[in-house]
Amino acid sequence: MDQMKKHDEKAYAILSGAARVFSEKGYHHASMRDISRETGMSLAGMYHYFSGKEEILFSVQRFCFRQVLDELRKRLESVDDPWQKLETVVRNHLEFFTENVTEMRVLSHEADTLVGDYRTHIDEMKREYFSLVASIIRELRGQDWNDAEQRRVTLSFFGMINWIYTWYRPERDGSPQELAETMMSILERGIAPHRPRG
Amino acid sequence: MDQMKKHDEKAYAILSGAARVFSEKGYHHASMRDISRETGMSLAGMYHYFSGKEEILFSVQRFCFRQVLDELRKRLESVDDPWQKLETVVRNHLEFFTENVTEMRVLSHEADTLVGDYRTHIDEMKREYFSLVASIIRELRGQDWNDAEQRRVTLSFFGMINWIYTWYRPERDGSPQELAETMMSILERGIAPHRPRG
Amino acid sequence: MDQMKKHDEKAYAILSGAARVFSEKGYHHASMRDISRETGMSLAGMYHYFSGKEEILFSVQRFCFRQVLDELRKRLESVDDPWQKLETVVRNHLEFFTENVTEMRVLSHEADTLVGDYRTHIDEMKREYFSLVASIIRELRGQDWNDAEQRRVTLSFFGMINWIYTWYRPERDGSPQELAETMMSILERGIAPHRPRG
Amino acid sequence: MDQMKKHDEKAYAILSGAARVFSEKGYHHASMRDISRETGMSLAGMYHYFSGKEEILFSVQRFCFRQVLDELRKRLESVDDPWQKLETVVRNHLEFFTENVTEMRVLSHEADTLVGDYRTHIDEMKREYFSLVASIIRELRGQDWNDAEQRRVTLSFFGMINWIYTWYRPERDGSPQELAETMMSILERGIAPHRPRG
DNA sequence: AATGAATGAGAGTTCATTCAT
DNA sequence: CATGAATGAACTCTCATTCAT
Structure with a gap:
């Protein structure tokens, strides 16, 4: 059992490096x-x-994704209001991305790199994450839009929170919390139900 | 001069391939x-x-970026209203991304690949593009926020419109115009001046 | 065309080495x-x-086999008597084996090494060679035996002439011609029709 | 002693695998x-x-060779007639080859693989085997031929019986006994004293 | 007696690039 | 202008073997 621990620790060290x-x-x-x-x-x-x-790339991605997903589910347990849920998603995502910037860059940037079963496995996790967020956004807006629009909005949202790996630097762009507030301020009004344009 | 043309055509064929x-x-x-x-x-x-x-990668990126920037500047010449300006940016960007999906994927995904002078050159174009958009967004909101927030909003915006290279497929997600409308509907309300949260 | 020659010469030099x-x-x-x-x-x-x-191994084997087969067919054209045919086979085989000892060792010893299409191709040549020899041996003996016996004799014959790559050294074991005579003397009486044993 | 047994059993299992x-x-x-x-x-x-x-390869080869040689010597003890001796050799060899096809393939095919003392040791056993067979063949033919011819015949004989590892399959080529008979029928007449050719 | 962990050496292959023609 | 030929460097991965436990 100590062996087990040692093995896992070394494996983790490799993933980390x-x-x-x-x-x-x-x-x-x-x-x-x-x-x-x-x-x-x-x-x-x-x-x-x-x-x-x-397999190393796969393991890095799976490890990170699991952390994000598990932590998110845990945090969401105690939240009922859909807006607070969305804020939880944003905060959880941004905190992970900013604290584990190297791993998350790998997760975002090498999304298409894996193939075969590895790819399938990671895609499955991605689908989970997407579904979870999509269902929250649906709550926010009701049946006010069709599936395609729903999808477009959700993925626009993901664009906002994923793209930060290309530009975010805390000393210049503020804390993750500030970033979360900025994004929420866009989303609160941008996503809420409103009359069609024109 | 005919020589020149032939040379350029071949060079372009290489870039395209x-x-x-x-x-x-x-x-x-x-x-x-x-x-x-x-x-x-x-x-x-x-x-x-x-x-x-x-140099091939550099040339691909420069060629695309130039097209986007030049076309955008041309389109903006006849626009005054800042909201219409933003819409022009979104439409221009999305149309290019969806019509030249391969080139744009290269532009987005290989942003960090170049080094040295090549990198500097492309970064310069990026800065131009960023500044142009940032100034439009500033117009929309006035002096209502500080530089960091301004920057966060602008880059969130870029996240939305750049990330599409990872997911957008017209037959499933609607036309570029529909996509532009969805995004504008988020931005119109999300970016407009409003009371601070809380 | 000079180019062609040069290319082939270099390729041949590689095969030879x-x-x-x-x-x-x-x-x-x-x-x-x-x-x-x-x-x-x-x-x-x-x-x-x-x-x-x-592919190098394949090419070595194919090249040698072709030489053996082509030369054998050429020599057989002017021969009618089945015993003389068999002698022609033996002489042709032994001369090649002793003159190109390295290549032939590769042919014999690495017979099972190739896989896939390469293997299929070489096996096909082997089948040709086998059929040719088998038909000669059938002539010698007539319908005196069944297919299995025919096959056993033919492959015993091949054993004799192939195995030499493991032991033959001209300075000790005589010229290829002497070797051919020794083997023919065994075969002439050993294969000829005769009453069943016992 | 029990320890010894266990050790040997495991060693044998390794050799077998x-x-x-x-x-x-x-x-x-x-x-x-x-x-x-x-x-x-x-x-x-x-x-x-x-x-x-x-050492594993060496041990496999030595183990098999010993079995063949020991069994052959035992069988020969009760045989006087040189033709029966030869038949005993053929039967013994073929039975071993067909019953222990994997080991014998290793013995035949990897003959040149070993080097140094290992090689010397196996070569020594080979020489024993060769001498034993050579002396039998000499008996059959008397002083009718010179040493080189004697050697050529003996090694042709070994070619016949060794090469079978490349082609023999009982379900297609008959029992080992049938194979032995076919070979003996060739040898009986092919090796027996006879007038020189021509 | 038995093993998981670890390693230096070397394998086949691909790479961007150069150069003579 | 264009290309076949050639190469040094680097790649991922496997090998037989050793050693602490």
């Missing part, structure tokens, strides 16, 4: 040697923990 | 051989038109 | 770097002529 | 991990019984 390398150079540009150097483990040694580079 | 390859496989995963195959030109032949792979 | 290396170390133990060293061509350079190690 | 793997993939292509998987013993565990991969 890999996330840093992937984040900095991008998945394709990063080499297993880079990860080896970053983690201090030998090149061949890493193959004891992961079957290859792709 | 390269954009397709980059879009599909990502810059690092795409090989010069892939581009050679896609364009029908020999591997060595491409080096008559571009000094290397990196 | 590869055959030496394969013969000495065995296919799996031989590295592309070994072949590179033996031929004086750079590691990457060889990939202009062959798609990989396996 | 290794023979299967070597036979299927060839020695060089087979990895210690393959053998570990096949035998169910851990990778490191195997190093308690054998000093390395090469």
Whole structure:
């Protein structure tokens, strides 16, 4: 059982180092040697923990996604008001993205990199996340719009909160909380039901 | 002069093929051989038109960005109302993204790939684009907010319109015009001046 | 056309060097770097002529087999007597094996190494060779035996003439012609029709 | 003593598994991990019984050769007639080859793989086997031929009986007994003294 | 006796790029 | 202008083996 712990800790250390390398150079540009150097483990040694580079990327993504999703579900348990739910989503997402910026950059930027079963698995998690957010947004607006519009709004929302990996720097752009407030202020009025334009 | 034309046409054909390859496989995963195959030109032949792979990526990005910027400036000439200006930005951006999906994917996804002078050059264009949009958004809201908030809003806006390269498919998500309307409906109310939250 | 020649000559030089290396170390133990060293061509350079190690082995085998088969067919054209035909087979086979000992060792020893289409192609040539010899042996003996016996005799014959790659050394074991005579002397009486044993 | 037994049993299990793997993939292509998987013993565990991969191959070959040689000597004890002796050799050899097809394939195909002392040891056994058979064949023919011819005939004989590992399949080619009869029918007349050709 | 962990060496292959023609 | 040929560097991954436990 101590063995188990040691194994997991090393595996986690590899994931952590890999996330840093992937984040900095991008998945394709990063080499297993880079990860080896970053983690201090030998090149061949890493193959004891992961079957290859792709599995490492997959594991990084799955690990992060799980954290985001699990934490979000936990936070949502005690929330009823749909606007507060949305705010919870925004805060949860932004906090994770800003605290684990390297991992999240990998999650966002290398979304299309995986293929096969790895891809399917991650896509499934993404669908979960999307559904959860979509259902909240539906609550906010009611049956006021059709499915396509619903989808467009939800994905516009995701664009806002995902794109930050390309520009957000706390010392310049304020705290994650401030960022969340800015975005909520756009959404509160922007998404709420209103007469069609024109 | 005819020579010139022929040269430019071939160069453009390379860029066009390269954009397709980059879009599909990502810059690092795409090989010069892939581009050679896609364009029908020999591997060595491409080096008559571009000094290397990196210059090709740079040229793709510059070419697209120029089109977006030039067209946008032209369209804005005849617009005065700031809301209509914003709508012009959205429409222009989305139309380009949806009509030149491969090139735009390269522009969005490989933003961090270039380095050195190439990077500086593209960053400069980005700054121009950003400034232009930021000034429009400032008009909309007045001095109602500080610089950081202004910046956060502007970049949230860019998140919305840039992220679409990851999800937008016209047959499912409606025409670019519908997409523009959806986004404008969010922004019209979301960005307009309003009392601070709380 | 001179180009064509040059290309083929280099390709042949690679095959020749590869055959030496394969013969000495065995296919799996031989590295592309070994072949590179033996031929004086750079590691990457060889990939202009062959798609990989396996194709090199395939090409060596196909090249040798073709020579053996083509030469055999040519020699057989002017022969009618079945015993003389068999002698022609033996002489042709042994001469090739002893003159191109390295290539033939590769042909014999790495018969099972290839897989997929490469394997199919070589197996097809083998079947041709086998059929040709089998039909000659059938002539010698008439309908005196059944298919299984026919097959056993033919393959016993091939055992005799193929196995020499493991032991034959001209300075100790005599000329290929002497070897051919020894084998023919066994076969002339051993294969000819005779009363069943017991 | 019980310890001893257990040790030997495990060692034998490793040899048995290794023979299967070597036979299927060839020695060089087979990895210690393959053998570990096949035998169910851990990778490191195997190093308690054998000093390395090469010793495993050596042990497989020695074990098989011993069986063939010991059994042959036993069978020959009660035989006087040289033709019956030869038949005993053929039967013994073919029965072993067909009953232990994987081990024998390793013995035949990986004959040149070993080096150094291992090679010397196996070569010594081979020489014993060769001498034994050569002396029988000499009996059959008397002083009718010179040493080189004697050697050529003996090794042609070995070619016949060794090569079967490349083609023999009982369901298609008949029982080992039938095979032995076919070969003996060739040899009985082919080897017997006869007037020189021409 | 037995094993999980670890590693240096080396494998086949692909890469962007150069250069003689 | 265009290309076939060539290459050094780097890639991911596997290998037989060792060692602490």
